[in-house]
Amino acid sequence: xxxxxxxxxxxxxxxxxxxxxxxxxxxxxxxxxxxxxxxxxxxxxxxxxxxxxxxxxxxxxxxxxxxxxxxxxxxxxxxxxxxxxxxxxxxxxxxxxxxxxxxxxxxxxxxxxxxxxxxxxxxxxxxxxxxxxxxxxxxxxxxxxxxxxxxxxxxxxxxxxxxxxxxxxxxxxxxxxxxxxxxxxxxxxxxxxxxxxxxxxxxxxxxxxxxxxxxxxxxxxxxxxxxxxxxxxxxxxxxxxxxxxxxxxxxxxxxxxxxxxxxxxxxxxxxxxxxxxxxxxxxxxxxxxxxxxxxxxxxxxxxxxxxxxxxxxxxxxxxxxxxxxxxxxxxxxxxxxxxxxxxxxxxxxxxxxxxxxxxxxxxxxxxxxxxxxxxxxxxxxxxxxxxxxxxxxxxxxxxxxxxxxxxxxxxxxxxxxxxxx
Amino acid sequence: xxxxxxxxxxxxxxxxxxxxxxxxxxxxxxxxxxxxxxxxxxxxxxxxxxxxxxxxxxxxxxxxxxxxxxxxxxxxxxxxxxxxxxxxxxxxxxxxxxxxxxxxxxxxxxxxxxxxxxxxxxxxxxxxxxxxxxxxxxxxxxxxxxxxxxxxxxxxxxxxxxxxxxxxxxxxxxxxxxxxxxxxxxxxxxxxxxxxxxxxxxxxxxxxxxxxxxxxxxxxxxxxx
Numbered sequence: 001x002x003x004x005x006x007x008x009x010x011x012x013x014x015x016x017x018x019x020x021x022x023x024x025x026x027x028x029x030x031x032x033x034x035x036x037x038x039x040x041x042x043x044x045x046x047x048x049x050x051x052x053x054x055x056x057x058x059x060x061x062x063x064x065x066x067x068x069x070x071x072x073x074x075x076x077x078x079x080x081x082x083x084x085x086x087x088x089x090x091x092x093x094x095x096x097x098x099x100x101x102x103x104x105x106x107x108x109x110x111x112x113x114x115x116x117x118x119x120x121x122x123x124x125x126x127x128x129x130x131x132x133x134x135x136x137x138x139x140x141x142x143x144x145x146x147x148x149x150x151x152x153x154x155x156x157x158x159x160x161x162x163x164x165x166x167x168x169x170x171x172x173x174x175x176x177x178x179x180x181x182x183x184x185x186x187x188x189x190x191x192x193x194x195x196x197x198x199x200x201x202x203x204x205x206x207x208x209x210x211x212x213x214x215x216x217x218x219x220x221x222x223x224x225x226x227x228x229x230x231x232x233x234x235x236x237x238x239x240x241x242x243x244x245x246x247x248x249x250x251x252x253x254x255x256x257x258x259x260x261x262x263x264x265x266x267x268x269x270x271x272x273x274x275x276x277x278x279x280x281x282x283x284x285x286x287x288x289x290x291x292x293x294x295x296x297x298x299x300x301x302x303x304x305x306x307x308x309x310x311x312x313x314x315x316x317x318x319x320x321x322x323x324x325x326x327x328x329x330x331x332x333x334x335x336x337x338x339x340x341x342x343x344x345x346x347x348x349x350x351x352x353x354x355x356x357x358x359x360x361x362x363x364x365x366x367x368x369x370x371x372x373x374x375x376x377x378x379x380x381x382x383x384x385x386x387x388x389x390x391x392x393x394x395x396x397x398x399x400x401x402x403x404x405x406x407x408x409x410x411x412x413x414x415x416x417x418x419x420x421x
Numbered sequence: 422x423x424x425x426x427x428x429x430x431x432x433x434x435x436x437x438x439x440x441x442x443x444x445x446x447x448x449x450x451x452x453x454x455x456x457x458x459x460x461x462x463x464x465x466x467x468x469x470x471x472x473x474x475x476x477x478x479x480x481x482x483x484x485x486x487x488x489x490x491x492x493x494x495x496x497x498x499x500x501x502x503x504x505x506x507x508x509x510x511x512x513x514x515x516x517x518x519x520x521x522x523x524x525x526x527x528x529x530x531x532x533x534x535x536x537x538x539x540x541x542x543x544x545x546x547x548x549x550x551x552x553x554x555x556x557x558x559x560x561x562x563x564x565x566x567x568x569x570x571x572x573x574x575x576x577x578x579x580x581x582x583x584x585x586x587x588x589x590x591x592x593x594x595x596x597x598x599x600x601x602x603x604x605x606x607x608x609x610x611x612x613x614x615x616x617x618x619x620x621x622x623x624x625x626x627x628x629x630x631x632x633x634x635x636x637x638x639x640x641x642x643x644x645x646x
Binding site: 384 | 434573
């Protein structure tokens, strides 16, 4: 107890620093994966993508990031075991942040595709199992989380397959694809607005003092869906058939209509990403803040202050503005095969999966979910050429990242212990 | 350093390069018209120039073929079987090869066409080139086929194009028979060795349209999965 009373403010400052650093890393690197599909499909310019990312990553983090943050904060570890020595939890969470951040830096340096989510989960499990005791880990919860890493790409793949097949049936494989695109794209836009709003309203928002019944949520979601649909209809009115471009590729004008849709799915994706990945940074921070503020009690019920989510959102935006835009440009320029009709199917499927996971409090990898979604479009025979090596790369990165994050966090945990005690 | 799996998973599409490849092969074959005209005009300087051009275009097509193959390792996931696609590419490349062989042989032997046959040989060549042009047209739908997932209306459209291709090939076949008969009637007046090689040239011109038809049938195999 004394340790926390003594060093509380230093710990708080350090934790904020590490948390901000992690969020910065998410903004600098991870956001590019979420936004890359939109920039690559040429539906958005780089500038538009960054503005959308800033607004919606932040909104997602603040409005829907609560549940995953809670999981990271106290879902993985059995905090009751630590009520006698809360400082261990503080050291552990700080060590986890530092370990995940360090691992991401190393991985980025060598060009390995690793996930922030896996790093932080590995780190937390690591320090808890080794630094405290094997029983301190909620293995059941960890099992659920690991399962969700397998399930989420598959789910996204199934959704994107269905979405792209519906686009083929309703628009592309018809006599008048352009007219049908204008007819159905607004409905897809409605779907985007409705799904994101519905999941967020039913699962999140309690921390900003909004308690809505299911009926109220549904009504508001329909209204938001209709609003986005109306905006979409106004935007697509300007698009005319370009007979010249259609001569070379018959679906050129159709793709322009889908470009409008892509704008909305990009917003949804940024929102989803913010809602899930910001927790990697602010979850451990929230745990530290909770303990320090309650002067050493491992409070299970304390409400998370919303400034923590704001700090995480701010970190993402900072990373995005300082460095992330370059990565988005690189990713976008390298995936030119993705047309808006394909990109929308993949992005919306991934965004939906991630938002649902966020609502359920499951920390998943947005990037891997998106990979699954793109493969889904490929299975609908809609993608020209996909490199399947990526799938094995992802599996290898799991196998390496979990122990790497764990080992690093164990090391940092003992260092903190030695320094403060 | 960017380590995005999203970026890594998008391989270079082989479909547009394959379309560009057949356009190049056809450009190579079409030069045979100018070549044959120079030969008929007895302008061997011009003929040599055109032959060089044909040879260069054939080389370009060859390079494109290698490039496409190199970028298509077996770990790439395609909407169609990889082997069928590579076979299609091989057929396309044959069109350019044959054009080069024809011009090579004629130039190296300084072969001349017998006066009464000139017009019918030129017509025969035109028809063969029409056939390969039809193959180019059918292949032009490949990117649309990818978008719609090789199903539905687009497939029917391409099947119509392939039917027309088959018809043209059949017509070229008939013309070949006529030109051969004409050569047969002139045989006795000509140098026997020349006649032998003339038959070969006629056969090769016919092969141009045969290969074009085979491009069509490979394309049909892609559709029929």
